[in-house]
Amino acid sequence: MKIWLDGELRDAEGARVSVFDHGLTVGDGVFETIKAERGRAFALTRHLERLATSARGLGLPEPDLDEVRRGCTAVLDANPMPLGRLRITYTGGVSPLGSDRGEAGPTLVVAVSATSRRPDTTAAVTVPWTRNERGALAGLKSTSYGENVVALARAREQGASEALFANTTGALCEGTGSNVFVVLDGELHTPPLAAGCLAGITRALTVAWAGAKETDLPLDVLESAEEIFLTSTLRDVQAVTRIDGRQLADEPGPVTAEAMRIFDRESAADFDPR
Numbered sequence: 001m002k003i004w005l006d007g008e009l010r011d012a013e014g015a016r017v018s019v020f021d022h023g024l025t026v027g028d029g030v031f032e033t034i035k036a037e038r039g040r041a042f043a044l045t046r047h048l049e050r051l052a053t054s055a056r057g058l059g060l061p062e063p064d065l066d067e068v069r070r071g072c073t074a075v076l077d078a079n080p081m082p083l084g085r086l087r088i089t090y091t092g093g094v095s096p097l098g099s100d101r102g103e104a105g106p107t108l109v110v111a112v113s114a115t116s117r118r119p120d121t122t123a124a125v126t127v128p129w130t131r132n133e134r135g136a137l138a139g140l141k142s143t144s145y146g147e148n149v150v151a152l153a154r155a156r157e158q159g160a161s162e163a164l165f166a167n168t169t170g171a172l173c174e175g176t177g178s179n180v181f182v183v184l185d186g187e188l189h190t191p192p193l194a195a196g197c198l199a200g201i202t203r204a205l206t207v208a209w210a211g212a213k214e215t216d217l218p219l220d221v222l223e224s225a226e227e228i229f230l231t232s233t234l235r236d237v238q239a240v241t242r243i244d245g246r247q248l249a250d251e252p253g254p255v256t257a258e259a260m261r262i263f264d265r266e267s268a269a270d271f272d273p274r
């Protein structure tokens with residue numbers, strides 16, 4: 001396995017990042033997860049732009065997106081696989097304990113791992129913790145993902161693959177690694193970015209391609225929604241057929257099935273949509 005570390009392709013086995021990397025010690029970093037099919041990264045430009053936005057939000061040095069793109073291409077070329085999960089990690093760099101963010105410059109790692117297509121349906125649960133829509137990290141894809149790790153573990157304990165958060169006002173927000181859509185009276189809705197969710201790339205494409213209203217919704221809308229689905233880079237559009245123990249259906253409902261069809265069709269036609 002080859003990875004990209006600070007400007008070079010290296011063997012993953014021998015590649016080393018400092019134990020004093022600020023990303024490791026305090027989660028001072030940002031990341032992207034990108035789907036790659038047969039060596040081509042999906043919506044790469046959008047992902048690179050979001051990486052830069054997240055970096056700016058954390059006050060990290062502006063990433064050199066040409067280098068990041070080179071790293072992605074090199075890693076994909078060096079590790080051929082049918083379906084891959086490309087991961088870019090960009091951190092504050094080496095910073096001895098007790099000092100501020102490193103002055104040696106940021107750390108950039110690009111790696112890929114083989115993955116498989118997600119099932120069309122899944123179960124989700126709500127969790128008692130909230131996303132802070134007014135927090136410094138709201139909407140940033142930062143490596144401070146501990147809260148998501150805890151929530152996802154809670155979901156797994158209940159046989160679900162995703163946990164959904166409300167924000168501090170009690171509004172539906174997002175999952176640990178996905179955006180959420182609901183069908184109400186036959187109409188498709190998703191929380192607005194102001195609710196504190198990540199500007200998901202699959203979310204944006206689904207809003208554009210399938211049409212969805214961006215609507216503030218209370219978390220308990222999940223109790224009555226006719227259909228619910230998740231979007232993310234690795235899930236694409238995935239139907240939630242069980243929520244908190246409520247079985248909605250055995251298979252994707254009509255609006256969800258249509259969103260899936262549209263997403264598959266449009267993403268195949270335009271593999272790197274802007």
Ligand code: PLP
Pocket residue numbers: 033174175176177178179197198199200201202203231232233234
């Ligand atoms: N929300 C969070 C917190 C995420 O980590 C992700 C996944 O990356 C998403 C939403 C979905 O975003 P995307 O569609 O860009 O993968």
